[in-house]
Amino acid sequence: MTARAPLHTGELLISLGLIALGTFVVWETRSIAETQGYAQIGPRLFPYIIGAGLTLCGAVLAWQAVAGGWRHVPQDEAHDVPDWTAFAIISVGVLLHMAIIGWAGFIIASTVLFVLIARGFGSRRVVRDAIIAVVLSTVVFFIFTLALGLSLPKGPFNWG
Amino acid sequence: MSGFAVALTLKNLMWGFLGVTLGTAIGVLPGVGPALTIALLLPATAGLDPTGALIMFAGIYYGAMYGGSTTSILLNTPGESATIVTALEGNMMAKRGRAGPALATSAIGSFVAGTIATILLTVMAPIVVDFALKFGPAEYFAVMVLAFTTVSAVLGASPARGLAALFFGLMIGLIGLDSQTGQARFTLAIPELLDGIDVVVVAVGLFAVGETLYIATYLNREEDRLETMKGSIWMSKSDWSRSWKPWLRGTALGFPFGTIPAGGAEIPTFLSYAIEKKLAKNPEEFGSGAIEGVAGPEAANNASATGTLVPLLTLGLPTTATAAIILAAFQQWGLQPGPLLFETQPLLIWGLIASMYVGNVILLVLNLPLIGIWVKLLEIPRPLLYAGILIFATLGAYGLRNSWFDLALLYIVGVIGFLMRRYDVPVAPVLVGMILGPLAEQQFRRALAISQGDLTVFVSHPISATVFAITALVLVGPPLWRRFARKGTA
Numbered sequence: 001m002t003a004r005a006p007l008h009t010g011e012l013l014i015s016l017g018l019i020a021l022g023t024f025v026v027w028e029t030r031s032i033a034e035t036q037g038y039a040q041i042g043p044r045l046f047p048y049i050i051g052a053g054l055t056l057c058g059a060v061l062a063w064q065a066v067a068g069g070w071r072h073v074p075q076d077e078a079h080d081v082p083d084w085t086a087f088a089i090i091s092v093g094v095l096l097h098m099a100i101i102g103w104a105g106f107i108i109a110s111t112v113l114f115v116l117i118a119r120g121f122g123s124r125r126v127v128r129d130a131i132i133a134v135v136l137s138t139v140v141f142f143i144f145t146l147a148l149g150l151s152l153p154k155g156p157f158n159w160g
Numbered sequence: 161m162s163g164f165a166v167a168l169t170l171k172n173l174m175w176g177f178l179g180v181t182l183g184t185a186i187g188v189l190p191g192v193g194p195a196l197t198i199a200l201l202l203p204a205t206a207g208l209d210p211t212g213a214l215i216m217f218a219g220i221y222y223g224a225m226y227g228g229s230t231t232s233i234l235l236n237t238p239g240e241s242a243t244i245v246t247a248l249e250g251n252m253m254a255k256r257g258r259a260g261p262a263l264a265t266s267a268i269g270s271f272v273a274g275t276i277a278t279i280l281l282t283v284m285a286p287i288v289v290d291f292a293l294k295f296g297p298a299e300y301f302a303v304m305v306l307a308f309t310t311v312s313a314v315l316g317a318s319p320a321r322g323l324a325a326l327f328f329g330l331m332i333g334l335i336g337l338d339s340q341t342g343q344a345r346f347t348l349a350i351p352e353l354l355d356g357i358d359v360v361v362v363a364v365g366l367f368a369v370g371e372t373l374y375i376a377t378y379l380n381r382e383e384d385r386l387e388t389m390k391g392s393i394w395m396s397k398s399d400w401s402r403s404w405k406p407w408l409r410g411t412a413l414g415f416p417f418g419t420i421p422a423g424g425a426e427i428p429t430f431l432s433y434a435i436e437k438k439l440a441k442n443p444e445e446f447g448s449g450a451i452e453g454v455a456g457p458e459a460a461n462n463a464s465a466t467g468t469l470v471p472l473l474t475l476g477l478p479t480t481a482t483a484a485i486i487l488a489a490f491q492q493w494g495l496q497p498g499p500l501l502f503e504t505q506p507l508l509i510w511g512l513i514a515s516m517y518v519g520n521v522i523l524l525v526l527n528l529p530l531i532g533i534w535v536k537l538l539e540i541p542r543p544l545l546y547a548g549i550l551i552f553a554t555l556g557a558y559g560l561r562n563s564w565f566d567l568a569l570l571y572i573v574g575v576i577g578f579l580m581r582r583y584d585v586p587v588a589p590v591l592v593g594m595i596l597g598p599l600a601e602q603q604f605r606r607a608l609a610i611s612q613g614d615l616t617v618f619v620s621h622p623i624s625a626t627v628f629a630i631t632a633l634v635l636v637g638p639p640l641w642r643r644f645a646r647k648g649t650a
Contacts (some may be wrong), residue, residue: 010222011583017326025331026348032338032345043338043345050330057324064320071318073584078378086376087578094369094574097554106555113554114547119375121543125414132544136551150204150559 011065018058025051089120105155110137172215176515179216180523183223188231191371193548194224195482195591199363200556202489206308210493211508215515217489218469222481222516225465226523229458230534235260245429246461248491249446249453256449261396265403265451266458267527269503269576273411273459274520277466280415281473282513285502288474292499295475297607298617302627304600307421307477309631312589321585329593332357339598340605352565359488359595361557363481365570366587368553368578372546377578380542403455406436417460418467419610421479426462430455473497473509476599483587486594491595 011049029047066072089139101109113127114133123129167264183649186197198217205213210424224373233250246266251264293302335346336356347353417428435441436452446453471477478484490497495505502509527534540548557570580587619625 010579012357014579014583018328021331022327025334028346030369043341043343044364046330046598046604047334047345047598050327053323053327054331057320057327060320061324070321070583073318076378080583082377082378084377086374086380088372090376090572091575094550094554094567094571098564098571101554101558101567102564106558110551110554113301114551117372118543118546119548121380123541123543129544129547133547133551136548140551140555144555144559151562152555152559152561 002151008065008069011070012062015058015062015065017059019055020058022051022053022055022058025054027051086120086122090117093117093120101153103153105157106141106152107134107137107157108155110140165421167566170514172212172511173621173625174457174517175212175216176219176519177522179219180223180519180526181219182216183220183225184221184227184230184523184526184534185223185537187224187227187229188424188537189540189545189549190225190231190235190538191375191546193228193367193482195363195485196222196367198482198485198489199360199367200552201493202360202485203559205489206492209389210490210495211511214486214508214512216485217486218512218516218517219522221465221486222462222519222523223526225462226270226527227534228269229270229461230263230527231538233262233266234330234535235538244426244458245433246454249450251449251550252452253449253454258449258451262401262449262454263531264528265399265455267524269403269407269410269455269459270462271520271524272407273414273462274523275517276408276411276514277418277463278414278513278520281470284419285474285513286507287501289499290467290471292475294623295499296621297603297610298592298621298624300475301600301603301607302631303421303475303477304596304603304633306375306627306634307592307596308589308600309635310421311479311592312586313635320494321583322589323578325585326589326593329590331593332362332590332599333594333597339602346419350565352563354456355399356393357569357594358560358566360560360572361566361569361593362594363485364553364556365573366577366590369570369574370551370581372550373574373578374581375542375546379467379583380564399451402451406432406452406456409435409439409458410461411463413456415465415467415482418464418479419470421471421477428460429457432460465602474499474502474520478592478596481591484591488595500564510600588624 025047029044029051032044032047061070093113096116097109097113100112104112111130111133114136115129118129119126141152145152164528183194184199186192187194197220201217228248229250232244232247233254250262252258252264255295293634308326312326314495333356333534335353337354338345344354410428413432413435414428422563433453433456436450436456437446440446440450440452442450460555468479468483471479472483472487474497476487476496478487479588487497494500495508497509552565554570557566560566579585580590607617608615617624618628
């Protein structure tokens, strides 16, 4: 059961995050202009309640985290060996896509995304993946722009 | 009855067919569920006629149930929690070369359950609607609080985590302009946040991006074992005689659980499994491929899915994540499901319900003879599968308003989804909170406006008071029960 210690750290951090979020919500609510409306129920009430709720849940979870860990979490040995490289590659894929789609266009950005995600899952056949990606992205691009009327960035290609 | 006229028009039949086909294909794929699929299609369908699009969404909802069963039987990792039970016996049957009958009993059982459940829906809807017409804002608010409570604090392992997820979802729902006063809330001086965070971004972030990150980080070590379909797909006479009662029992179990805001399909399917095991002539077969263990839970699963449409259509109350997304779909066209919609748009609602009958028939046809096609989908290598899923995910998020900000949000929500998966925090409360929260706030403020600030209005109205009492009962009941049960055995 030596894997229990790292589990608690993660849980504790998340709980503290919740408390921070709840506190932030309550604090931000003060800058919402209060209009009287009817019977003093304005746009601030629910945010206060929600902020309080978040903070309270965070506090309970933090307490659970330091007192033996969150209750009833199913044990999964898979959690003991995370593949952070995969996480990183996929994250890069998504973020890169976000950064370039505006000027590189949907097709190029999606191809980059596809290849990186596949790589994140362990696929070594980059050329095959790239070809599939280009075909898929192009097909999807045309279906969604022509048939469904969405407007997607074309990037350097200029047709239609 | 005129609903059938609507459902059977060629155009809507086409939508229904498209829906069930897409739904089955999606349901078969591991990692994608009906909630995600519908969320992805929301922007694409915004300009279309709502009746046809909703018929398609219903088809997707059903089809995904059918497709998910196929995966559970043939693959050793089930797609959704509702089909875990099917995997127990179904996969064992497949390993013994009996995949055909397993798939058959699952499809036919789903058809029986779906049809019966839809009949029940047809009968119950007018009754509930009649009752709901007496609802004012106080009553609606009470019912929404009940829904919040049951989706977060009753199901699942930990009320604290469920409530945390709920409040998180409620918070997301707050971002944007307050509907009553037009005040900007939590927009942090970022103009893109003035319209709030779109449900598509959250749903896709949690389900697609979060799931992808999670699987890649933790579950990518082994290949799944795909059982082949040897032998015939037809069931023997003994298979039939062993299946039909579980089908009916499963339906009877599943539907009520689907209708109440405490549902979700896990409870009825597990219950059905336990009951079938108890009632079976050869209980020792369970664990190595007993057909009753597939027939009952599958029927329960489908009946429960139809059941969730009862509170959704009659009261506008979503009880599962998928139901919440369907509610968001209605909202996209400015429609609010509830008793009023039955009055103002009867053709839409009844056409939708009628299309479910038709959909069940189409699904039976699609799933038995065409099973070979769906199995091919299961053979897509995991890297390509998730890469493809993310293409659609980013398309969905970006296509909303061509803003990189939505993609940034998508990633952030995705990481949150990853953490939630990792630390066993339920996802459904986030979606229900986000979609239902603003509505609940509206009703609360309206109720207080009418009562001139008198908070006791929630208990002085009998219906509202009763619903709150039920909520309280549902909250403290189970823990008290457990305490008494322990005392009894101690």
